[in-house]
Amino acid sequence: MPPEPLPSHLRDRIMDDNFWGKLEALAKMGEKIMPELAAASRKSGQSGTLDQRIEDRCEFARVGVKLAAITGSPLLSPGPAPRRNPPIPNGMMYCMNNIEKIVCRDYGPGKKPEFSKLAYLLRRTRHLLRIFYDCAVDGHAHPDLIFCDWEKMFDVGLALHRVGLCLRLDPPRLRAAMAGGGKELEAFLLDDELDIGEFRKAAFIVEQRVAADVEAEDADRMAAGKINSAAQKDLAAHILSWFYGDISVAFIMNETSSSDANEKRWAHKAMKRLVLWSTSTTYHSTLGDSLTDAMRPIYWSLPVLTKFGLAGGLGALFGDWVNSACKEMCEDVLKKLPDAAWQKQTPTSLRTVTRALQLKLNQETSEIAITPIFINACFNMYKLYDLAPFRKAAKCEAHHDPVVFYYVAHRIKRDGLDMCIQQDWRRLLKDYVNMPRSVEQRYMWGNQTISGRWDCLEFFGCDADGCPEQTALEELRAKRVRGVRDPDIEERLERWGSKPRACAACAHTSYCSPTCQRTHWQTHKPECLKKRKVAKRS
Numbered sequence: 001m002p003p004e005p006l007p008s009h010l011r012d013r014i015m016d017d018n019f020w021g022k023l024e025a026l027a028k029m030g031e032k033i034m035p036e037l038a039a040a041s042r043k044s045g046q047s048g049t050l051d052q053r054i055e056d057r058c059e060f061a062r063v064g065v066k067l068a069a070i071t072g073s074p075l076l077s078p079g080p081a082p083r084r085n086p087p088i089p090n091g092m093m094y095c096m097n098n099i100e101k102i103v104c105r106d107y108g109p110g111k112k113p114e115f116s117k118l119a120y121l122l123r124r125t126r127h128l129l130r131i132f133y134d135c136a137v138d139g140h141a142h143p144d145l146i147f148c149d150w151e152k153m154f155d156v157g158l159a160l161h162r163v164g165l166c167l168r169l170d171p172p173r174l175r176a177a178m179a180g181g182g183k184e185l186e187a188f189l190l191d192d193e194l195d196i197g198e199f200r201k202a203a204f205i206v207e208q209r210v211a212a213d214v215e216a217e218d219a220d221r222m223a224a225g226k227i228n229s230a231a232q233k234d235l236a237a238h239i240l241s242w243f244y245g246d247i248s249v250a251f252i253m254n255e256t257s258s259s260d261a262n263e264k265r266w267a268h269k270a271m272k273r274l275v276l277w278s279t280s281t282t283y284h285s286t287l288g289d290s291l292t293d294a295m296r297p298i299y300w301s302l303p304v305l306t307k308f309g310l311a312g313g314l315g316a317l318f319g320d321w322v323n324s325a326c327k328e329m330c331e332d333v334l335k336k337l338p339d340a341a342w343q344k345q346t347p348t349s350l351r352t353v354t355r356a357l358q359l360k361l362n363q364e365t366s367e368i369a370i371t372p373i374f375i376n377a378c379f380n381m382y383k384l385y386d387l388a389p390f391r392k393a394a395k396c397e398a399h400h401d402p403v404v405f406y407y408v409a410h411r412i413k414r415d416g417l418d419m420c421i422q423q424d425w426r427r428l429l430k431d432y433v434n435m436p437r438s439v440e441q442r443y444m445w446g447n448q449t450i451s452g453r454w455d456c457l458e459f460f461g462c463d464a465d466g467c468p469e470q471t472a473l474e475e476l477r478a479k480r481v482r483g484v485r486d487p488d489i490e491e492r493l494e495r496w497g498s499k500p501r502a503c504a505a506c507a508h509t510s511y512c513s514p515t516c517q518r519t520h521w522q523t524h525k526p527e528c529l530k531k532r533k534v535a536k537r538s
């Protein structure tokens, strides 16, 4: 398959003599903003007037968008409709102004906010976001585009975030809004399915199909990736996610033992939504950091976090620790995570946890496996769910994933380890970290799907150039027809990769046979001596 051509704007930039200079400047700006972002992620808006608290909590989003500006994010794109003063009736700015007026300014003694209009205005906002992004993703023009009159898309998200925070930080106001907004508002806030857009839905379905297909090939994965990158342009749900997050958190935090039936129902629905959005890969990648931003109050309070964990949301915290602008804050929380939060997890939620741990290992070094967060997670999962989550994680490991869960599940079963104290886990994970490369290769090979093995022949089995068995297998691969399986050939393939012998001196290369090892010696010798010296020094 020919490599994908670079998009023209990227090609022009690389041709530009100043490209690397500019890139360096961008990286420097990013470096300055990252600490600012980490500081903002800890701002909890706990003191001052309501307005000050709202601004405090919005700080994180505002700093975040500075980063987005560096990469030319579509968050800053203007709407296609002209801006007017006063704004176009029923346009986006008209809706925003009215929502802000009703919620933030019209509430108070002697005032009568028109909460009954909120549901309509919010629906209209959601509709305009949807048609704008449908047009951005696949060019589908809708007549209502003439109502898309914002200056910067981010301002829409931020305005909604303020409204959400205003309701979140002032429980009586939220109660009044719910009473005035009635069933319609409840449906918008708590019942309507989140609209992530047709492209993201399609990407999700294709991705699942590829994952379930043992014969899936790199080409299938690339095709799925292509749909996915088109889907990334759709930010309709992302823009709403601060608001949705704030509101859901508000309902969850407002529930107390004295709450009435309505509040209990709202809290229950909000919890279900928030757990789903924050732990499902599709939803979370759609909603992104803005959801994490809005969810921070859940992470700040250990009792609420435990409740959230018990509802199946634990994976969200792990996911945000690996991949969000709140990494450091999440790490602090994970260090204090009570064991109780591990109970009642669903297989899906545990899969989110193991997925996050795999990604973390991929991002950093295998040493991560012997840090307290990792050890503690394995210990708690095993104590409550036995080998199931490890097996499930092992089955989903792709060829470039660390084989940690496959390794531990295999070792526990084979050696009959009992693993009942944290120390047992420390020891086993230490074995994983110190595993020689040939052993790792063997585990990876054992964990591959059939097509994974065919796809990645070059990376396994034998390091000798021109290994005769590898060449023979490559020829068989070329003749292979999808859907036609030959058990004899598959067994031969399996056998070739399953017992690599390592170079005894350096443990860095491995071979399918002693002959191949001898053939490769002249090539390998200089590297081998170097590796041995390094090993001695450390």
Ligand SMILES: [Zn+2]
Binding pocket: 218, 399, 455, 456
């Ligand atoms: Zn591959």
Ligand SMILES: [Zn+2]
Binding pocket: 461, 462, 463, 464, 467, 468, 469, 470, 511, 512, 513, 516
């Ligand atoms: Zn060989």
Ligand SMILES: [Zn+2]
Binding pocket: 503, 504, 505, 506, 507, 508, 509, 524, 527, 528, 529
């Ligand atoms: Zn060697």
